[in-house]
Amino acid sequence: MTQVRVTVDGVNYADDVEPRTLLVYYLRERLGKTGTLVGCDTSNCGACTVHLNGQSVKSCSVLAVQADGGEVTTIEGIARDGKLHPVQEAFNEHHALQCGYCTPGMIMQSIDLLGDNPDPSEAEVREGIEGNLCRCTGYQNIVRAVQGAAQKMKPGAHADTPATAGVAGGGA
Amino acid sequence: MTATAEPTLEVGRARVRKEDARLITGRTRYTDSITPQGTLHLFVVRSPLAHAKIVGVDKSAAEASPGVVGVYTAADLGVEAVGLPCAWPITPDMKSPQRPLLASQTVHFAGEGVAVVVARSAAEARDAGDLVEIDYDPLEPVLDMEAALADGATLVHPELETNENATWVFDSGAAGTGGSVEEAVAAAEADPDSVVIRRRFRQQRLIPAFMEPRSCVVDPAGEQLTIYAATQVPHILRTMTTVTLGVPESKLRVIAPDVGGGFGGKIGVLPEEMLCVALAQKLGKAVKWTETRSESLLAAHHGRDQIQDLVLTAKKDGTLTGFDVHLLADMGAYLGLVGPGVPILGAFMFNAIYKIPALRFTCTNVFTTKTLTDAYRGAGRPEATFAIERMMDELAVELGRDPMELREQNWIKHEEFPFTTVVGLTYDTGNYEQATEQAMATFDYAGLRREQEERRASGDSVQLGIGISTFTEMCGIAPSRLLGSLAYGAGGWEAASVRMLATGKVEVVTGASGHGQGHETAFSQIVADQLGVPFEDVEILHGDTQVSPKGLDTYGSRSLVVGGVAIHMAAEKVIAKARKIAAHLLEASEDDLEFANGSFTVKGTDKGKAIQEIAFAAFMAHDYPEDMEPNLDADAVFDPTNFSFPHGTHLAAVEVDTETGRVHLRKYVCVDDVGTVVNPLIVEGQVHGGLAQGIAQALFEEANYDEQGTLVNGTFVDYTLPSAADLPSFDTATVSTPATSNPLGVKGVGEAGTIASTPAIVNAVLDAVRQFGVADIEMPTTSQRVWRAIQAGKGHSTQETPVDTHSPGAGLGSIDPNNPQGEVQ
Numbered sequence: 001m002t003q004v005r006v007t008v009d010g011v012n013y014a015d016d017v018e019p020r021t022l023l024v025y026y027l028r029e030r031l032g033k034t035g036t037l038v039g040c041d042t043s044n045c046g047a048c049t050v051h052l053n054g055q056s057v058k059s060c061s062v063l064a065v066q067a068d069g070g071e072v073t074t075i076e077g078i079a080r081d082g083k084l085h086p087v088q089e090a091f092n093e094h095h096a097l098q099c100g101y102c103t104p105g106m107i108m109q110s111i112d113l114l115g116d117n118p119d120p121s122e123a124e125v126r127e128g129i130e131g132n133l134c135r136c137t138g139y140q141n142i143v144r145a146v147q148g149a150a151q152k153m154k155p156g157a158h159a160d161t162p163a164t165a166g167v168a169g170g171g172a
Numbered sequence: 173m174t175a176t177a178e179p180t181l182e183v184g185r186a187r188v189r190k191e192d193a194r195l196i197t198g199r200t201r202y203t204d205s206i207t208p209q210g211t212l213h214l215f216v217v218r219s220p221l222a223h224a225k226i227v228g229v230d231k232s233a234a235e236a237s238p239g240v241v242g243v244y245t246a247a248d249l250g251v252e253a254v255g256l257p258c259a260w261p262i263t264p265d266m267k268s269p270q271r272p273l274l275a276s277q278t279v280h281f282a283g284e285g286v287a288v289v290v291a292r293s294a295a296e297a298r299d300a301g302d303l304v305e306i307d308y309d310p311l312e313p314v315l316d317m318e319a320a321l322a323d324g325a326t327l328v329h330p331e332l333e334t335n336e337n338a339t340w341v342f343d344s345g346a347a348g349t350g351g352s353v354e355e356a357v358a359a360a361e362a363d364p365d366s367v368v369i370r371r372r373f374r375q376q377r378l379i380p381a382f383m384e385p386r387s388c389v390v391d392p393a394g395e396q397l398t399i400y401a402a403t404q405v406p407h408i409l410r411t412m413t414t415v416t417l418g419v420p421e422s423k424l425r426v427i428a429p430d431v432g433g434g435f436g437g438k439i440g441v442l443p444e445e446m447l448c449v450a451l452a453q454k455l456g457k458a459v460k461w462t463e464t465r466s467e468s469l470l471a472a473h474h475g476r477d478q479i480q481d482l483v484l485t486a487k488k489d490g491t492l493t494g495f496d497v498h499l500l501a502d503m504g505a506y507l508g509l510v511g512p513g514v515p516i517l518g519a520f521m522f523n524a525i526y527k528i529p530a531l532r533f534t535c536t537n538v539f540t541t542k543t544l545t546d547a548y549r550g551a552g553r554p555e556a557t558f559a560i561e562r563m564m565d566e567l568a569v570e571l572g573r574d575p576m577e578l579r580e581q582n583w584i585k586h587e588e589f590p591f592t593t594v595v596g597l598t599y600d601t602g603n604y605e606q607a608t609e610q611a612m613a614t615f616d617y618a619g620l621r622r623e624q625e626e627r628r629a630s631g632d633s634v635q636l637g638i639g640i641s642t643f644t645e646m647c648g649i650a651p652s653r654l655l656g657s658l659a660y661g662a663g664g665w666e667a668a669s670v671r672m673l674a675t676g677k678v679e680v681v682t683g684a685s686g687h688g689q690g691h692e693t694a695f696s697q698i699v700a701d702q703l704g705v706p707f708e709d710v711e712i713l714h715g716d717t718q719v720s721p722k723g724l725d726t727y728g729s730r731s732l733v734v735g736g737v738a739i740h741m742a743a744e745k746v747i748a749k750a751r752k753i754a755a756h757l758l759e760a761s762e763d764d765l766e767f768a769n770g771s772f773t774v775k776g777t778d779k780g781k782a783i784q785e786i787a788f789a790a791f792m793a794h795d796y797p798e799d800m801e802p803n804l805d806a807d808a809v810f811d812p813t814n815f816s817f818p819h820g821t822h823l824a825a826v827e828v829d830t831e832t833g834r835v836h837l838r839k840y841v842c843v844d845d846v847g848t849v850v851n852p853l854i855v856e857g858q859v860h861g862g863l864a865q866g867i868a869q870a871l872f873e874e875a876n877y878d879e880q881g882t883l884v885n886g887t888f889v890d891y892t893l894p895s896a897a898d899l900p901s902f903d904t905a906t907v908s909t910p911a912t913s914n915p916l917g918v919k920g921v922g923e924a925g926t927i928a929s930t931p932a933i934v935n936a937v938l939d940a941v942r943q944f945g946v947a948d949i950e951m952p953t954t955s956q957r958v959w960r961a962i963q964a965g966k967g968h969s970t971q972e973t974p975v976d977t978h979s980p981g982a983g984l985g986s987i988d989p990n991n992p993q994g995e996v997q
Contacts, residue, residue, distance in 0.1 A: 020295075041464045042465065042887045092189070092192040095857045098690070100196075103196060136433055137864075139896040
């Protein structure tokens with residue numbers, strides 16, 4: 001067992017874990033963060049995407065011990081004071097989800113993408129979420145949602161949006 | 173001014189989905205997230221070989237592994253005689269092998285379970301699973317359908333004495349619904365003014381690949397055994413668990429919590445589910461199984477996998493005269509729940525929208541040592557649509573005709589509805605001209621044809637291809653009596669209840685079991701309009717046999733057109749009951765009451781009662797009519813009288829890089845007629861997703877087996893689902909000729925995009941490269957296949973034998989498209 005200290009969605013945790021434990025299973029099974037999902041075992045689908053120290057990672061490809069000392073944000077931690085993140089809102093408004101299984105990872109990746117590129121073209125969105133698979137939507141409404149969120153998140157677009165602070169992810 | 177404003181109707185409104193709230197915040201409960209305290213975890217030890225005798229199983233090392241509760245074979249569990257159900261014996265003499273929970277003597281496909289490990293954690297179960305030693309004596313795999321049917325072939329199930337599961341025939345001549353195909357073909361062969369087109373197409377094997385891996389938890393605590401399952405069919409799963417294991421149905425509760433997609437892939441009754449039931453009973457603890465993605469691709473049922481031998485006859489003026497369809501359909505090693513019937517669902521759709529006077533359909537189902545096949549989005553109808561839509565293009569090429577003009581010549585005209593087809597189905601409504609006209613205009617068909625000519629003339633390295641698919645399909649499964657005539661092992665009805673609560677809120681119980689379709693939103697819209705209550709006041713309850721005790725679940729684009737209609741019927745009954753109480757309270761005759769916008773009013777007066785007031789009065793029960801119970805709640809079961817026949821015109825433009833073979837989907841336009849649209853946002857989403865899956869069959873996906881019978885693309889690394897970067901934005905629209913077969917006027921939409929799109933893409937790819945002598949390209953039309961086809965067509969050597977384009981039936985056929993009359997030059 002190895003000790004890991006990690007902040008997840010604003011809460012500090014200290015746990016002993018098997019060194020082989022993947023971050024996603026630590027989140028789901030130890031912390032009860034079941035909003036983050038597992039869709040494959042080869043890091044292709046991206047359903048497990050979370051933010052680690054402000055950047056999106058596929059949490060099935062990170063050991064829990066690699067997150068030691070770090071800060072993790074999951075889909076459960078991006079709404080603030082009861083207000084949804086603009087990307088969450090946009091996914092609803094643009095019907096960017098059906099079964100919802102890819103949605104947590106897709107939203108976390110989209111937030112990261114918008115952190116890097118606040119005004120992406122359609123092609124840039126498609127490239128930016130290429131590592132996250134969706135079987136329901138054909139992606140078109142996901143692309144619309146990400147671009148719609150980008151407009152909302154532009155500085156000055158909405159005074160009350162959390163903009164890119166804290167949960168926006170993106171570049172170093 | 174505002175006082176007289178009509179309330180906005182919910183039906184037709186692009187409501188954002190109410191179910192999204194939990195899905196976008198992670199407040200979800202998918203099956204793998206359910207872990208009752210003390211849950212034990214199941215790992216299945218699977219055969220790496222396709223066909224082998226099991227010589228011995230050594231469990232000792234696994235049993236000694238930390239955290240292991242037990243390691244079991246079928247014999248250890250006493251389930252050797254248990255067989256999983258097939259509910260569709262398509263012929264009386266259908267050959268049906270026992271499909272065991274775990275293989276005991278022989279494994280019949282790579283991925284079949286042989287033993288299970290039960291342990292404290294999933295990781296410990298998996299660790300121990302690696303320590304189970306199984307000795308196999310390999311047998312010859314059976315992989316090719318035609319070889320499997322040949323004399324002397326290795327038998328998948330020797331006790332059946334054949335690899336043929338069944339042969340099912342429909343002949344319009346024999347059925348009296350049309351002419352004889354034999355006569356049509358003979359006549360065409362003898363007639364110099366007719367053509368006979370013979371083609372062979374392959375429907376490759378696909379994997380449904382829902383995003384949520386399959387999972388189940390069986391909890392034996394309580395009087396009922398509770399099964400949580402990632403399933404499309406909780407009601408069917410409950411009944412079939414009884415059929416399979418003998419647990420009384422009344423002792424079973426099945427819950428389908430949040431379910432992450434299905435596409436037909438979660439319609440089955442799984443060996444793993446039954447093993448969890450058996451082990452939960454044996455051990456007295458909750459038992460959970462969640463598959464890995466690799467297990468899912470390997471062992472969850474696959475779809476499609478047909479060889480289609482087709483003969484289409486027509487007059488040289490383009491008039492279709494007959495269609496003879498002969499299929500081989502790969503069942504895999506065992507029969508799935510409805511597997512043998514999947515090709516039969518296509519039988520009635522090969523004539524599609526066309527007036528074909530004679531049709532024969534013959535399908536032989538074949539056993540192989542591969543993963544079993546069963547329903548995948550469209551189930552039989554994509555295969556049929558592909559066949560006819562590809563053949564219409566082949567005929568157009570043979571005759572030198574524009575492919576759309578040829579279709580229009582043969583399709584059912586809008587004024588001819590209702591139209592009884594050559595297979596005896598009655599299409600209630602449709603307007604192919606309307607959908608086509610709009611699609612052609614949006615697509616700029618004429619402009620793209622001009623560009624195509626220019627690129628051809630200039631010898632551009634990037635050639636343009638235009639593909640058409642004018643599809644229809646039959647869905648909304650289904651009239652129960654008709655299913656009975658096809659020997660289907662269930663009815664096709666759906667159940668609903670509508671309950672008015674004391675406070676005026678509404679609970680709607682449906683037997684349809686959604687897993688991403690947007691049922692909660694669409695059904696709420698229907699009920700809100702009917703009862704005149706706010707959308708937000710309607711709650712949709714489903715997916716738990718204790719909450720929704722009666723239902724036949726979700727598949728075959730049936731949720732709205734069968735389940736939604738049942739809800740509509742139940743709500744009508746609620747209104748009828750409320751009317752009696754309203755009349756009583758208003759001291760008026762029922763006939764003098766009008767019901768609109770949620771209120772009963774006495775005609776010609778301002779006296780009225782809102783339905784919520786009536787609900788409260790019924791709850792209080794202080795004052796209600798003598799001849800009724802104080803209750804507004806109502807149940808309904810809707811058994812449809814006909815299928816639903818959505819249709820549409822789909823147009824694709826692809827750019828083919830002739831130097832690399834790469835296909836770029838440049839433009840996709842479709843106009844679909846799905847009858848009355850309840851929620852345009854949801855319809856659009858269903859079409860988008862359907863298109864993506866149909867396009868993926870044309871361009872990207874195939875489950876490949878090597879010569880040993882091993883699935884070689886058993887991960888998402890190599891089973892290539894399209895990503896966002898692989899697809900364009902689609903231009904979708906709807907037109908509407910409301911269905912007359914149901915009171916809502918609705919038609920199914922869930923499968924339409926998948927059914928329509930595959931032939932549109934392949935027709936477009938071929939349209940781009942036929943000029944190089946290419947006759948056909950098997951799906952998926954990958955860069956390599958397209959490049960090879962171009963090289964071969966040009967007569968250039970590739971590592972494969974060049975394609976023969978001159979033999980009869982090899983593709984370009986007997987008629988030169990540039991010289992359709994066959995004049996000597």
